Amino acid sequence: MNSDDNFLLAINAIVSSRDLLVKSRDSELADITNTKVSLNNVAEMISTVTKGFYRVETDDFITGQSGAGQGD
C-alpha cells in the first residue's frame, strides 16, 4: 500500500466509526420507543381492567361519581 492508500483508509476508518455510532444511537432510540409503546399498552390494559372493576363494584363510577364518601 502506498501512503495515499493509507491516508484514505484512515479517513475511511473515521467515517465508518461515525456511521457506526449513529447506527448504534438510532437503534438505542428505537429500543426506547418500543419500550414506551409496550408501557403504553400495559397502561391501557390496567386502565381497562380498572374501569371494568369499578363498573362491577359501583354504578356511580360510570356516572363519574365516587361511591365512597357519600355518607353511606
Next chain:
Amino acid sequence: MDVAQSFSEYVLNEQNELEKMNIVRYLQKKMQEKNIYFFYDKSVLLKAELAKMFIEEMNIVEVDKNLVVTACLVMGCKKNNNPQDLTKVKMFAKESADFLRSDMFGFSDDFCNICEGYNRYSGVKRTRETDILELVDNFGGMLVHRYDRQGFSVQDALCLLKERNLKGLNNMYLDKFVQFVDKMEIETVNDSTIVKAETPYITHLAKVLNKVGDFDYE
C-alpha cells in the same frame, strides 16, 4: 484552490472536518515535493476527531470548533517522530507555530499562538482553545501505537492524563474531558468485521486507526 486565496482562508473556510483533513494532506504532499518537512499522520487525525467530538458531545459553545479542529491538524507540523529527544520535544510547538506564521500560509497571529499553546513549553497565554488542544494532544497521542510502544487503552490513557501528564496543571476543561471520555466509553458500536462486537466508541476508533498503515512518508 483559488490562487488569490491564502492557505489559511482555504482551510478555515472549509467547515467539513474530513475535507479539512484532505486539504492538509494535500499541503503535506506539496511540502514533500519541495523537501520541506511537514508532520501529519494518523495520530493527528485522531486528535482532530476527538476535539470535534468533545466540543459537539459536551456542547462547548464558547469555543470555535472550526478553529480548534483546524489547529489540531497543523499545530504539530514540525514535530518529529522521536519523542525520546526531550530537547526537541520542547521545541516542536514553537517551531510549528513559527512555520505557520510564515507568509506562505497567511495564518493570523492569534491562530498561531493557539497552535503554539498545545503544550506549555513556550509559555504562551492559556486560552480555552489551547486547553482543548492540550487535552486531545496528550490523550490522543497515548492511544496511538508508536515505534517504541503500543498504544495505551482508553482507561489507562485517561488515568495517565489526570495523574501524570496534566497533574498539577490548571486545564479548564480537564473535568469535562474526563466526563466526555467516560460518556463515550459507555456508548458501544458493533463492527464485528474489524474488532470484537460491542466495543466502546473511542476504543473502537483508536483500534481501527492503529490498524491502518502510516501515510507520513513519501
